[in-house]
Every structure is written in C-alpha cells, then in structure tokens.
Amino acid sequence: MQAIERFAQYLSKHGLKMTRERRALIDHVLSVRGHFDVDDLLGRLRKAGHGVSRATLYRNLPRLVDSGLIHKVEMARGQARYELMLGRHHHDHMICLGCGTILEFESPEVERIQEVVCRRKKFVMTGHSHQIRGYCESCASVGSSPGSAGRRR
Ligand SMILES: [Zn+2]
Ligand SMILES: [Zn+2]
Ligand SMILES: [Zn+2]
Structure with missing residues (x-):
C-alpha cells in the first residue's frame, strides 16, 4: 500500500x-x-x-x-x-549524548530476549523501540582524556 x-x-x-x-x-x-x-x-x-x-x-x-x-x-x-x-527493516538505536550521532543496530539476540521477557510477564508486545544512550567512539575518547569535564548524563 x-x-x-x-x-x-x-x-x-x-x-x-x-x-x-x-x-x-x-x-x-x-x-x-x-x-x-x-x-x-x-x-x-x-x-x-x-x-x-x-x-x-x-x-x-x-x-x-x-x-x-x-x-x-x-x-x-x-x-x-x-x-x-x-x-x-526493524532496527534499534544508540544515541550519542555528546555529538547527537545516531548509530543503528540490529541484534537478533536482543530481539529474542525482549520477546522472552514479554512472554514471562504475559505481556503482548505490539512493538518496541530500544535506545541505548551513551557516547560514540570519538566522544568517549575525548571524555576519558585528562582534564576534561568528564561524562554527564
Ligand atoms: Zn528491536
Ligand atoms: Zn559522539
Ligand atoms: Zn534508524
């Protein structure tokens, strides 16, 4: 359609x-x-x-x-x-809190575990969006250098 x-x-x-x-x-x-x-x-x-x-x-x-x-x-x-x-296709995201970059990922294992968890709670899942927040490779390396303000949430 x-x-x-x-x-x-x-x-x-x-x-x-x-x-x-x-x-x-x-x-x-x-x-x-x-x-x-x-x-x-x-x-x-x-x-x-x-x-x-x-x-x-x-x-x-x-x-x-x-x-x-x-x-x-x-x-x-x-x-x-x-x-x-x-x-x-369905995919989930990793979001960098430093620069706002969005990385996409697909993980059959994560998908399967979400279904198992829902079944266990007798919850009927109609959809989900799984988002991981954190820092991308380049932001993480800036954040870990000495004298930086450090990581914030
Ligand atoms: Zn997913
Ligand atoms: Zn970043
Ligand atoms: Zn996306």
Whole structure:
C-alpha cells in the first residue's frame, strides 16, 4: 500500500481528514533520508512554500508515528528525531549524548530476549523501540582524556 493511502486510512479511522497541510507533511517526510528533527522538516516545508506551522508538525508527527509510517527516536533533553520506516527493516538505536550521532543496530539476540521477557510477564508486545544512550567512539575518547569535564548524563 502507498504511504499516502495508508496515512489517509489511518486518519479516517480516527475521524480526521487528509488536509492540504497533512498531505504536504507526508510528501516531505517521504523525501527525507535518515533521521530528521522538527526543524529539518519545517525548513524543507517552508522552502517548498508551505505555510505550515511548528504546532502543526507537533500535532501531526505523533499521528505519523502511530500510523507506523515513521519511527521516533528519543534524544537527550526531550528532543526527538524521526525516520521513515517504510520499506525498512526493524532496527534499534544508540544515541550519542555528546555529538547527537545516531548509530543503528540490529541484534537478533536482543530481539529474542525482549520477546522472552514479554512472554514471562504475559505481556503482548505490539512493538518496541530500544535506545541505548551513551557516547560514540570519538566522544568517549575525548571524555576519558585528562582534564576534561568528564561524562554527564
Ligand atoms: Zn528491536
Ligand atoms: Zn559522539
Ligand atoms: Zn534508524
């Protein structure tokens, strides 16, 4: 199914309409590669001449997440980045608190253990996002050098 149809279906299921703003939003989300934040998306929309407000994005991005078309990656200090999940395999993330780099990983072992843990709790998992916070290789080596401020959470 096309992403736009899928989002339209999701909207109608929730009593919402595919407005011109939402259509512009999804068109632009579909064209972004990698992990993007609200400012990136707002910049793209404005550049293309769409008068979309930040509030519109904050209202509609959770709907795109809920519809399964995009995935939200929680960053440090309450920030978030998003990525298109269409045509992509499930993967999880490591987030560097130093430079904001996002590393992707896929681990069958981690996936399996999560399922085992859920079964044990009789919990029916419908999805998950596993995020590891810490420091990437280059930030970790800066943090461990003498005289640095040290690592913060
Ligand atoms: Zn996973
Ligand atoms: Zn880093
Ligand atoms: Zn990713």
